[in-house]
Amino acid sequence: MSPKRPLKPGANNPSPDTTFTLPDVGPPTLHRLPLNITSHGTERAPVDHPDTPVQSSSSRSASLEIADLPLETHITPVTVHAPIEHFFLPPNQLARLPAPNALSGIRELGTQRHFVDLQEGGTVLLGIDSENHYRARLNSDFRPSGPRVERLEGTLTWRVKPTAESAGDNDSRLTVKRLRTPDEDPEEVVAPKRSSTSTGDDWSDPWKKWEAPPQHASSSSLEVDGIRFLLVPRGSDPDHPIVYIKNPEHWIYDFDYMERILGTDLMQQPRGAIRVPPANQWEVDPNLPFQHPLKQYIANYFPQLSEISVAKVARRQFGLANDGDLATGVGLTRLRQTFNDWKSGNSAPRPPLADPLLMLPILPTASMGPGFARTLDLPTSSPEGPLKRLDFNLTRQEWDDFKTTQSGTELKWMMTAILNRQGYDVFPPTSTNAFPALVFRRRNHPFVFFISLYRVKGRKIHQPLNTDPNATDARLNTQIGYAALQEILQAHAEKKLVWLKGGSQVLASQTDTVFIVRDDESRLETLASL
Structure with missing residues (x-):
């Protein structure tokens, strides 16, 4: 049973859908919600229904046959999260937190920012989802996107709440067989076995599903391995060697929208692409451009800056790099180079991007x-x-x-x-x-x-x-x-x-x-x- 949310004396009792809000982060007004986030702020793996046709890679319909499925088998969606380590606070922020509450183990920083120490190690920001369950969350989350957590009885530490799959209570696997349609070659038909917890490329390479709709394909697009992608605007240097493909559901990237993507699902950020010799064809860089939200880079390298200063420096740095309020390919490369210079100790080619004092x-x-x-x-x-x-x-x-x-x-x-x-x-x-x-x-x-x-x-x-x-x-x-x-x-x-x-x-x-x-x-x- 999950512990009840601690309330301060005299505070109003929040509704189950109450979320922790941040003054500088909110849903963008011009953009669609990214990352295929459901109303609970989580990503769900698709489940094939027996009566629902599956779309093949060649856009042809395919039939499904489910064989030898026990009557007592329950088919339910499986929630997929980033690992709990993705939600750990940087060590430099821990000194600012108050001591844990003697009863709940919750560290209360103001009325809307609660933190807990985990049995696995690390400290996470706490959120409450629409079902009134505690979850790990990021500063930039509109709704908590992490796994559920619970307090260990008799202690002040918390843990990731075990699921049926992790506890070994459900070892079932679903076997799916595609039947050949009249116009298919028999050699093209494969009978895959899919685990109910498998994510495959959905987690590691989601950009492979970012194909641009035909009506949106234009000169600001790029073809890689037969797939056409939309591009982030190149910016001040149209001949810059690195371009960035983007999810077609993302319109434009201002600072707040970029922070929200980096805070909810790093894999949905724009991906760099370069020409590879000798054929000089375009290839997508397998490395993520950014490993953290932009504010976290500032907090890591300037550890005693106040939270307000960190947010303002990150926003100012974003504007300087992109020569404006919207992300460009040149600007994203400048930010990546600056963060790499900080890490390696190299001389920064653009000092105003690398030093908050400037x-x-x-x-x-x-x-x-x-x-x-x-x-x-x-x-x-x-x-x-x-x-x-x-x-x-x-x-x-x-x-x-x-x-x-x-x-x-x-x-x-x-x-x-x-x-x-x-x-x-x-x-x-x-x-x-x-x-x-x-x-x-x-x-x-x-x-x-x-x-x-x-x-x-x-x-x-x-x-x-x-x-x-x-x-x-x-x-x-x-x-x-x-x-x-x-x-x-x-x-x-x-x-x-x-x-x-x-x-x-x-x-x-x-x-x-x-x-x-x-x-x-x-x-x-x-x-x-x-």
Whole structure:
């Protein structure tokens, strides 16, 4: 018996069809539902009915004869899921979860995000299907698409709920024999034996069934092994060597739709195709373009970014790669190359695609008049709107350590630790407390970053004007050290210097955070004497 869904005191009792919703994921308004998903969010294997003709590969009808079938045999659809490992949370997200409930074992993050630890290992996001059963789900699921799970009695861990087939209670096999029609060659007739749990190419190579309807075949299509496929628009380079075939039921791929496909069934994503010598014929790449949803790539390689920042960086990266809001063949290849560069440590040919700091817009500053300090209004950290800032999650221990002093030196060391975990190399902080700043860069990356650090209470950064330009070099040498100073001088000469502001922000109505924004006003302090 499945455990009842835990309810918070005073909460309304949800209906059986209640699903966990995400603010940035929903059913696309312009597209058909992908992946052959049923109303329960699961994919079902076809079952041949005795009175239903089967369509052969040559579009000719075929007869079916079911022989020696015991009367007590039950024929039911078999639900097919991705393996439970497909739903495991990345390790870097586990530290953010609260402790399990002492009775249910459920980790409650807010009112609509519940997680459980599995006996098999791993932690999954929990969903409830339309039959009121618990299932594993992905962030991008419209309805939970994973296998059913249940709590182990007397423990706080859960497990994948055993099915009749996995428990060995049903070892039946269905034998199907095709009878030859009058116009068929006898050698073409095969009598296959199909297991009720077999998926075959339906799971491994579903693209083989993506043949374009005749009325949709056009110049934006491609023929492989006699099958014509529709193509994702090629984008800015019509001669790009890699093209992408797509499911004809998918219209266009914006960010949300692409995330939904990658989160529900990786096998339904567009597939790359290339020309293979010496015949120069088109072949479909057997490798999947993407192994995870796009947001998961960001979360894996920038592990302390907040959930809001991860979503906005992924959306911004998608737009930059595709030169717009819709996926193109060139854009998908750029994303694949960027993710591969992250993994291998190669130099990225397009740095703005590979570094969230370069995706930030330059924020304007305001001045009350000549001789007055300038101020920068920090944008709000909210799910709505474009990317304007990056926020980072700190552990409680990190916050407690910083709050004991909140000195400029402690601020530098805290930011150094955060940047190091994001893959940046930071020049060693100096011991000075005044005007805290850091210089850092990424390996195989052409840009150098200078970040001024602040402890902000409220929403404004106040920046005093430099009244002694001739002392800038000396002060910078004290602020960041001689080696870092030489690095930024060289980067400035090559126009590869990026100015940032960051630090801690404390707001009465929100959780304390560590932030980074981009501006160019640091030049008021330094460039006068460079």
